[in-house]
């Protein structure tokens with residue numbers, strides 16, 4: 001396939017692209033080409049410049065130097081021209097319109113390029129429905145996008161690119177929120193389109209996906225291309241090493257077995273109508289419990305109940321043996337519970353505010369003197385947190401929107417670590433985080449739990465659950481259907497448990 | 505994806521330059537502008553609407569607005585006037601009572617917004633009518649006049665003959681509000697809440713208490729404005745200064761406050777207040793009518809908003825971004 005691809009004409013050429021934000025050099029002489037029907041992976045750590053390169057490619061951001069050529073035509077700094085040239089980009093943060101419905105979102109790009117002056121409702125809606133059918137996803141086209149879970153939003157963003165009949169599709173981490181079966185379906189779609197000659201540029205931190213789908217790889221490190229070539233020249237270890245400059249262990253993290261202690265929080269027969277029932281869970285200091293389940297299995301609702309956002313209809317929650325009722329999130333926080341939400345951009349971050357404020361918002365008490373904030377101490381604490389979590393930024397005063405995706409995730413983690421919680425609940429803690437940093441975050445969480453904190457991780461990433469946890473609970477259709485010691489279970493076994501629909 | 509912090513600062517700088525420029529132009533073109541009388545009279549004029557503009561600032565940073573500030577100020581002034589006239593021996597109570605009424609009005613707005621979840625613009629549109637209605641019920645229509653001399657003397661007193669008392673009050677409130685916004689947990693939470701209410705909830709910010717507090721502070725400052733007006737015009741009236749409302753919002757927009765929440769500084773409001781006062785006195789001394797002044801201000805509001813939308817530093821761009829980048 002690769003050899004064939006090389007004979008085909010290049011549909012996309014980027015040459016010696018350079019970009020800096022102020023003093024921060026983001027891209028240095030990056031070149032990249034894409035032939036018809038080629039699927040190229042753009043790999044690199046968080047902050048290596050992948051998204052920036054894509055924004056330059058699509059004309060959203062101007063390069064300082066270098067050229068972009070699409071289908072033989074040099075591109076200026078014009079997003080609309082790039083779209084009409086057949087380029088379609090699925091951005092890391094999807095750029096959907098939350099207040100519009102699914103079909104309006106899907107039909108939107110097509111409407112822009114066709115220069116619709118009137119809103120051609122029925123045609124656009126039919127196009128959307130047909131695209132969704134082609135992808136074999138069941139989403140009601142009339143739902144407003146804001147009501148969809150993250151994974152469905154991701155599918156809608158992909159459908160929008162497909163509906164636009166794109167010749168080049170760029171996907172910046174399109175699969176962060178998708179489950180294995182959804183990813184498999186997406187890969188099928190990509191395969192089919194590739195055979196029709198569509199070229200793909202694909203960014204993902206999930207190594208298996210890269211090997212499952214790509215023909216060629218370009219690896220960025222610190223804004224430079226470090227290696228480039230056909231997929232056959234790489235294996236998982238060498239790719240990771242090229243990205244990070246070191247080798248990363250992917251096995252289960254070593255740890256000292258925690259002494260059995262009394263639970264910090266336990267739930268008994270907890271239930272919430274239509275979402276989950278009969279959940280028993282014990283969260284002990286020094287133990288990491290993962291809840292794995294598919295989207296819609298009730299895992300997020302369970303976590304939100306333990307954080308006081310939702311209330312249970314039945315059962316009880318006890319902290320230190322005493323029953324508690326949370327009226328709101330603040331109650332749970334006062335009990336020493338922290339929650340890292342699933343959807344970083346809408347629930348986690350104050351995007352246009354400073355990194356500093358994002359980190360310290362939940363722990364302002366630490367730097368109060370007579371009711372006033374000690375600004376210097378506050379900034380210093382934020383800087384220490386940035387260093388401790390290795391957040392890539394020159395300082396804490398830029399807005400958090402200037403950080404790359406994985407670094408934004410660390411800011412949310414830092415916020416809660418500053419708070420020093422007794423129980424930390426993390427919903428998808430490493431979504432969008434690169435392999436190296438993922439390992440680091442896992443190490444951080446293990447260290448956190450060994451220092452006597454209870455940790456609960458909600459995830460659909462099975463290898464993450466195994467690498468990280470002491471105990472794994474499998475949740476299927478609102479019920480806990482399996483309990484495993486992470487030492488004695490392997491990925492395939494766990495995966496089969498997770499997809500066992502309706503066994504309960 | 506721009507660093508908003510930086511654009512806020514550069515916006516403030518250009519606003520400062522603009523203010524100085526207006527000052528210079530008027531000083532040269534209008535012979536009566538730089539006279540002591542004019543400067544002194546400006547010092548008595550702008551504190552009232554300056555205070556009202558400061559009052560609205562925190563609500564706008566929180567992503568809301570308070571349209572009832574003028575009505576609140578009037579109701580507070582009426583309260584003070586009624587007490588001073590009815591019971592001269594209790595006159596010392598007039599000022600605290602007026603401030604209490606203003607704070608209560610604000611807290612009531614906060615309650616409507618935090619507990620009944622009314623959109624701020626509608627809630628305060630309603631209470632604007634409500635508070636004005638109370639005022640009319642108390643005064644039965646006409647203005648209350650004939651306040652004690654000691655009180656009106658305050659309003660027209662200049663410290664050492666150069667620093668008008670209302671101006672000093674304005675400066676004190678500005679400093680206090682600036683400290684509140686920058687150096688207290690309430691101020692920081694308020695800004696973050698304005699930037700993203702959902703994330704604020706997950707970060708453990710107690711929304712209800714915060715909103716009630718913010719609107720109560722707004723009511724308190726509005727009451728101060730009402731007391732200043734009362735001393736200057738020597739009468740309390742339920743529909744005084746209705747044209748102030750637009751001016752106050754214009755000031756906040758000109759000050760770089762984002763209508764979508766999350767941004768806004770006291771320094772910006774100060775500069776906007778001062779430059780608008782310059783313009784207004786300048787137009788006055790060039791003998792333009794009050795009507796053409798309104799026309800000018802209206803035009804300015806549209807121009808500033810368009811400019812900020814075009815340079816991407818406005819709240820409208822933020823609003824748009826929120827739609828475009830929901831996830």
Ligand SMILES: Nc1ncnc2c1ncn2[C@@H]1O[C@H](COP(=O)(O)OP(=O)(O)OP(=O)(O)O)[C@@H](O)[C@H]1O
Pocket residue numbers: 021024026044045046047048049050051052053092392393401402403404405406407432434505506507
């Ligand atoms: N508007 C901006 N202003 C300043 N710096 C920026 C801006 N946008 C991006 N950067 C910086 O450029 C670098 C590259 O960011 P980019 O988003 O391209 O990384 P990435 O490779 O996509 O990372 P991730 O895998 O985490 O998404 C980062 O260090 C980031 O902080």
Ligand SMILES: [Mg+2]
Pocket residue numbers: 050051052092172404405
């Ligand atoms: Mg990225």
